Amino acid sequence: MRAFITGGSGFVGTNLSRFLLSQGHEVSVLVRSEKRGSMMPKGVSLVVGDPTKQGKWQDAVGDHDLLVNLAGATIFRRWNDSYKQLLHDSRILTTRNLVDAIPRAGATLLNASGVGFYGPNGDEKLDEKSPQGKDFLATLSGDWEAEALKARDKGTRVVAMRFGVVLGKDGGALEQMVRPFRFFAGGPIGDGRQWFSWLHVEDLCRAALFAAGDKELQGPVNFTAPQPVTNRELAKTIGRVLGRPSFMPAPAFMIRLVLGEFGSVILNGQRVLPGALESRGFTFNFPDMERALGNLL
Secondary structure (H helix, E strand, C coil): CEEEEECCCCHHHHHHHHHHHHCCCEEEEEECCCCHHHHCCCCCEEEECCCCCCCHHHHHHHHCCEEEECCCCCCCCCCCHHHHHHHHHHHHHHHHHHHHHCCCCCCEEEEEEEHHHHCCCCCCEECCCCCCCCCHHHHHHHHHHHHHHHHHHHCCEEEEEEECEEECCCCCCHHHHHHHHHCCCCCCECCCCCEECEEEHHHHHHHHHHHHHCCCCCEEEEECCCCCEEHHHHHHHHHHHHCCCCCCCECHHHHHHHHCHHHHHHHHECEECCHHHHHCCCCCCCCCHHHHHHHHC
């Protein structure tokens, strides 16, 4: 199989590229410059171009049977109006240009999305049939998926990968999460009752390859572990694995002060379950937080 990845130089893309290569597949990654691609795993072919703009990079798309769209500015920072526009454009324009470049039927598109699609829902268990939320992140995720689903008109099978928080080594959210614990200052965020939906990066890579091979799997697919945890349970598990205390809470007002609107996303969370993956027979190597953190830390 020949895979073409946008956003491939990021944390998820680098891990996925390395995994696909290890399984004997060919991988091409779209990068904005040769320098940006210098840190990619050995064996990756580089395609240079700006995914938010039409260009010669689109000519390479038709040479691949698996397209993986991971491009998009990070949500993990304070938002203002201009950054919200960047979040939108980096996702929508890239996806539109990628879909426009698909020349024929038969390809598979795995398009990133997020569990933010569901909006805040308290303790409610959410699967792929749950409705879309109404906040900014839900609207952004819905618009992103809608743009990707236009590829169906070209006979392309589309999977919208609704990622939870991806945990892995050497990047991603985990190191930021555990840093306070290493300094004996870790604990829950806010009241700690909000749900945390997550996925070990190894299971993400395995699930992506699984989705690429399962021709019956399409539409929204939750890329989350089957055992989400509350933020308080997460803090206790990190503390236990690291041998550190886990009782120093980060007050809700401080999170909102530092992160603004995005702080409210962290303080709400979602309880998301991987219904589609499990119904198709996918098994997780790291289904619970204790096992995942024991491996990663």
